[in-house]
Amino acid sequence: MAQRLAAWTQVTKRSALQDMLELTSGPEYISFGLGLPSTECFPAEQLARSAGEVLQQSDHLQYGPPTERLKQQIQRLMSQRGVQCSTSQIFLTAGAQQGINLLARLLLDPGRTILAEEVTYTGFLQVVEPFQPRILTVPTDPVMGIDVEQVEMVLQAGERPACMYVIPSGHNPLSYTLSREKRQKLAQLAADYEVPIIEDDPYGFLAYEDSEIPAVKSFQPDWVYYVGSFSKILAPGLRLGWIVAGGEIVEKLSIVKEAADINTGTLTQQITANFLQKDEFTDHLQHLRREYRSRRNCMIDHLCTQMGDYASWTIPSSGLFIWVRFPESVNTMELFRESVTTEKVTFFPGNVFAATQSQMAASSARLNFSFNNHDKIEEGIARLSRLVKRHRK
Ligand SMILES: Cc1ncc(COP(=O)(O)O)c(C=O)c1O
Missing domain, CATH: 3.40.640.10 (Type I PLP-dependent aspartate aminotransferase-like (Major domain))
Structure with a gap:
């Protein structure tokens, strides 16, 4: 069968990370991984x-x-x-x-x-x-x-x-x-x-x-x-x-x-x-901006108190993500694997987005702030920081 497919399909492959994110979609996980908008904010x-x-x-x-x-x-x-x-x-x-x-x-x-x-x-x-x-x-x-x-x-x-x-x-x-x-x-x-x-x-x-x-x-x-x-x-x-x-x-x-x-x-x-x-729509958009701004601030606040001395980030003025940079010695793909098994928090390791080899990406993580409410954000960042602290030892 494979021989009958177009040549480019022979080199393409589904990422192991994608499989992992599907496996970890249960309620016990806190997801900062996918770029999901808030379900509560849909004008259903x-x-x-x-x-x-x-x-x-x-x-x-x-x-x-x-x-x-x-x-x-x-x-x-x-x-x-x-x-x-x-x-x-x-x-x-x-x-x-x-x-x-x-x-x-x-x-x-x-x-x-x-x-x-x-x-x-x-x-x-x-x-x-x-x-x-x-x-x-x-x-x-x-x-x-x-x-x-x-x-x-x-x-x-x-x-x-x-x-x-x-x-x-x-x-x-x-x-x-x-x-x-x-x-x-x-x-x-x-x-x-x-x-x-x-x-x-x-x-x-x-x-x-x-x-x-x-x-x-x-x-x-x-x-x-x-x-x-x-x-x-x-x-x-x-x-x-x-x-x-x-x-x-x-x-x-x-x-x-x-x-x-x-x-x-x-x-x-x-x-x-x-x-x-x-x-x-105008009211809806204003509400969305207010809500996401507040979730962004919540994540930033908890990152500051929990990891401020170790990682860095900028406060995004738009979008749904915070890009967290760790010291170069940290491999966020390894951090991700451990996070999924021990802390049940998901995020995207930076390397996933690298079109070419990038040291900066390999030691960074993308966190989504729009999907979870404040309590979940607080809990998720606390779990992540526990993991990061273990790594630092
Ligand atoms: C940069 C960028 N482009 C395109 C898309 C796809 O968006 P859509 O749901 O409108 O197809 C996304 C979704 O996350 C995105 O982040």
């Missing part, structure tokens, strides 16, 4: 009401073209990210993951080069794997973010990757939010060297401080393809996201999308459009 009642209204019309269960009403709502949302676009530039997808996937299929020929950070979202690496690309990595950092000067040097040296992949707000996993200046510079580089950027922005609406930084796309409408998602700001079960790109790209995307899954679920689109139309 309002969505149920929307669904009830939508189901009064049975044609909402039919195959269907993208819902214009929803695209208009997204157009309004995009202006909050500093992006002015027409509804014809908005393309609906089954989540950001599909957005990245469809764009990669449009941009990549097998064996081409792509530019990514040394430490990046694994879902992107999985998307490009079938194309067996050459992955050109640039340094990145949990404080300063992607090294834009290095990007410029690479392009100046003559490299012309098929695309650059970035997560400028609430980076997964490093948790940084890129400065306005670096965004401007990146956008300029994309235009100057004619290398498109995939801007993956599922956390862009989850800003916890007052100042919101506009999307990279707001600085360069032509060379940046924006990928958005309702997963972290509404509910991932909806499987709904979008791309903002030029008309020509949108036309091609619709061809690739039709081949993939015909159309984004009509029911989901209508339910979401109904919900957004009622203007409850």
Whole structure:
């Protein structure tokens, strides 16, 4: 059987960590591992009401073209990210993951080069794997973010990757939010060297401080393809996201999308459009930001009291993660294995996200702060610190 599969599948493998996380999903475990939004924060009642209204019309269960009403709502949302676009530039997808996937299929020929950070979202690496690309990595950092000067040097040296992949707000996993200046510079580089950027922005609406930084796309409408998602700001079960790109790209995307899954679920689109139309979304988003800010602060407070003298981190101004750096001698993959068996706490060892060998990643851990309530966060950090103390001896 294996011989009949495409060549790239022979080298791909499911990570042992993924298996481990599935095995450890029982109630006795505290999970800081997956990037789950808070279940209590889903606006289930309002969505149920929307669904009830939508189901009064049975044609909402039919195959269907993208819902214009929803695209208009997204157009309004995009202006909050500093992006002015027409509804014809908005393309609906089954989540950001599909957005990245469809764009990669449009941009990549097998064996081409792509530019990514040394430490990046694994879902992107999985998307490009079938194309067996050459992955050109640039340094990145949990404080300063992607090294834009290095990007410029690479392009100046003559490299012309098929695309650059970035997560400028609430980076997964490093948790940084890129400065306005670096965004401007990146956008300029994309235009100057004619290398498109995939801007993956599922956390862009989850800003916890007052100042919101506009999307990279707001600085360069032509060379940046924006990928958005309702997963972290509404509910991932909806499987709904979008791309903002030029008309020509949108036309091609619709061809690739039709081949993939015909159309984004009509029911989901209508339910979401109904919900957004009622203007409850603004309150919901504010509530979400308040709640996540407070969970973030709770985790930071407990990290400070329990591990402040040993590990370091920055306070994320967006997103769902805290990137914890331990001394270089610590191997967080080993820490993870022990944590699962002795303390029943899960997290992601940094190495999982390394597109290339990274000492910084190998001694770091990604902790999610959105999923658990304050009590669980306190208990989980106490258990982790017990483990870390044993390690230090
Ligand atoms: C950076 C990034 N991109 C894309 C996704 C996928 O999101 P979606 O549920 O919208 O497909 C995630 C999910 O965690 C993510 O962190």
